[in-house]
Amino acid sequence: CGNVKFNFLEGEIDFSPIVKGSCISSECVSDICNVEIFNTDRIVFIENKTNYSEYCLNSRSERELVVYHGGFYSPQRGEFFRKLCTKTDIPVYFWGDIDYGGFKMYMRLKNNIINSLQPLNMDLISYNRYKCNGLSKNNEYIVKLSILKSDEDYYEFFDVIDAIIAEKTTVEQEAFLDKE
Secondary structure: OOOEEEEEOOEEEEOOOOOOOOOOOHHHHHHEEEEEEOOOOEEEEEOOHHHHHHHHHHOOOOOEEEEEOOOOOOHHHHHHHHHHHOOOOOOEEEEOOEOHHHHHHHHHHHHHOOOOOEEOOOOHHHHHHHHHHOEEOOHHHHHHHHHHHHOHHHHHHHHHHHHHHHHOEEEOOHHHHHHO
């Protein structure tokens, strides 16, 4: 959802008039010859479909390109993300759950496709604001999460990982909708 055009051998598609979001099937990704992003100050990847839809309808600025991430990306979706983001200097953000899976999705996208990726709404302030709607976690989960602290790649999340360990609670993106 945003100011983007996709060029195919058969022609160009401008998605900018579609303000509620749109999709491209994975079968079409290999047919994209060129991507043109215009009048855009930032790109936001949102992992959760409900939050993506709500954001497009109620929060997206006219100068944002919002992309539904949808869990651990497939090879086709990864190819789409590369075509969308590898030739741009526009800042790119990822918003996922504040939990093990969200941190892993962020790091996979950052390490494999968008080296300059930044987290969005996955910080300690967001965690503390929404943890009252969080999910309790058992010791096995906490041990698995704490292992991330031994990997410097996750330094951006060390403070929130410490908070999750202390509270034994994670925050799903849907909690942001409950609070609003």
